[in-house]
Amino acid sequence: MNITRPASSAADDLRERFRAVRAESLALTASLSAEDQCIQSMPDASPSKWHLAHTTWFFETVLLQPHAAGYRVFDPRFHFLFNSYYEALGPRHPRPQRGLLTRPSLDEVHAYRRHVDEAVLALLETDAECDRPAIEAIVTLGLHHEQQHQELIVTDILHALSCNPLLSAYRAAPGPALRLATTPAAMQWLARPGGMVEIGHRGPGFAFDNETPRHAALVQPHAIADRLVNGGEFAQFIADGGYQRPELWLSDGWAVVQAQGWRSPAYWLAPDDPRLSHQGPAAGWQVFGLHGVRPMAPEAPVAQLSFYEAAAYAEWAGARLPTEFEWEAAHDAPGITQMSGHVWQWTRSSYDPYPGFRPLAGIAAEYNGKFMVGQLVLRGGSVATPAGHTRPSYRNFFPPAARWQFSGLRLAKDL
Known part of the structure; x- marks a missing residue:
């Protein structure tokens, strides 16, 4: 039988870090529509939904299946859909075609994340007969892996939005664009x-x-x-x-x-760019970024x-x-x-x-x-x-x- 013992401070920290990192991925995509999260604007980028699923696949495949006794795979088909480049794990859906994965739906991907999160936290909270150092090492690697994909969620959706003539902002700007009156310090x-x-x-x-x-x-x-x-x-x-x-x-x-x-x-817009015509004549270079189109900030x-x-x-x-x-x-x-x-x-x-x-x-x-x-x-x-x-x-x-x-x-x- 398994005996549960009081968790160490390090184990508590790892569980809290797991919750925080997994929540941050969802927060980064919260303002995106289901349509936003399915688009793939070029082969080097991936849909937001794919990032959410792939980082979950990593924990399911590398951690839970080898180390969690009795773990139930959420959907066996996901092993093929959300493998990225791991040849040792078999064939996978072609990278340039990730934008064709309208199914599973975004709701199903969120359900997949909940299923895996519950299993990971359960594994971390028990003292089963398993290799605890190996499990904690895999979880730590998986969290840093997910943080890499969090950055890709932002940069990939920004590229997708840059391809849309509306040039919509990824997130609301904190205020109007301000031009500093001071001259940037000379390079030393x-x-x-x-x-x-x-x-x-x-x-x-x-x-x-x-x-x-x-x-x-x-x-x-x-x-x-x-x-x-x-x-x-x-x-x-x-x-x-x-x-x-x-x-x-x-x-x-x-x-x-x-x-x-x-x-x-890549995201600089000349004053005569037709995508800027709706806002009247532009003075100088404009730059499309996380907050939409803003004047190029020289500093x-x-x-x-x-x-x-x-x-x-x-x-x-x-x-x-x-x-x-x-x-x-x-x-x-x-x-x-x-x-x-x-x-x-x-x-x-x-x-x-x-x-x-x-x-x-x-x-x-x-x-x-x-x-x-x-x-x-x-x-x-x-x-x-x-x-x-x-x-x-x-x-x-x-x-x-x-x-x-x-x-x-x-x-x-x-x-």
């Missing part, structure tokens, strides 16, 4: 010494496998900017013909610019840039992008600002394994390592990143042409 260069620096996760606390092992990396003497590049500065790049000057661009980037017709960051960090655009701007500015090692080593440097909570910051580092990298065991082995090719590392965290989700060692990664995320740049240069 912080000199950094060369030498060996320690890189990667250290100490207690959660980290993804791609943040390990901690190791020494060699950096050359360099300088790093004390703040992010802002919209006003990027507008100067545009005005100087930045998108028409092939000498500023990497070859692949220039090909994308020509093929896609890029002339500005705000520029966002929705691809790696190609970030690298082209750096070339135009007579600088370069920092490596991820330079970025991490400078994280706590005196004078540095805007390291997290604004935009993800492109680095000049390929997404490669650290020396001695080993993926997580079991199903989670497919979580990060299989993507370590053809992508670039971003550091920091954005306005869409859940609070407390990132660390100085956190490594985000995307292909160089991706720009629907809140991604911007910080400059560096050699000394």
Whole structure:
């Protein structure tokens, strides 16, 4: 028989964290209609409803089925519908066709979440004959996994809304758009010494496998900017013909610019954009964001840039992008600002394994390592990143042409 014992403080904290993270996903989608939550605006994005179901599938498949005796699967068909990329778990619905999943309904997905949540909390509240450390490790991984999808819920629906001529806001604006009368502070260069620096996760606390092992990396003497590049500065790049000057661009980037017709960051709207005609003549660049269309704020960090655009701007500015090692080593440097909570910051580092990298065991082995090719590392965290989700060692990664995320740049240069 199972014997229930008083829960430890750590176990209580984990249950409360589980409730809070799961509730936050629902809160992020509460203002969206069922139609909003079913749309898929491009193959790289997923419907909000799919995110809600997939994060639930993760707990059901990775935690409950192997570890909860007598667990009843909510719907066996969901195993195929909501697997993302786990080859070891069998076939799955094609990613570009997630927007075709009008069924199951949103109500059924919510019921699925309730079913799984009850089972997870029951598992955490009992002292069954099971591997408690393994269960708590899976729950912790699952919560960080869900926080990644919370960010995707925001960025994916923003992309979908940007494709709609109405350009409706994701959430209500807190007030009218205000233009600051002050001039943004001039960018300062912080000199950094060369030498060996320690890189990667250290100490207690959660980290993804791609943040390990901690190791020494060699950096050359360099300088790093004390703040992010802002919209006003990027507008100067545009005005100087930045998108028409092939000498500023990497070859692949220039090909994308020509093929896609890029002339500005992803959600910037020129004053003559026909989607703005209903509101009368616009004065200067407008930007579509979480609060709808607002005047471009020159002092705000520029966002929705691809790696190609970030690298082209750096070339135009007579600088370069920092490596991820330079970025991490400078994280706590005196004078540095805007390291997290604004935009993800492109680095000049390929997404490669650290020396001695080993993926997580079991199903989670497919979580990060299989993507370590053809992508670039971003550091920091954005306005869409859940609070407390990132660390100085956190490594985000995307292909160089991706720009629907809140991604911007910080400059560096050699000394």
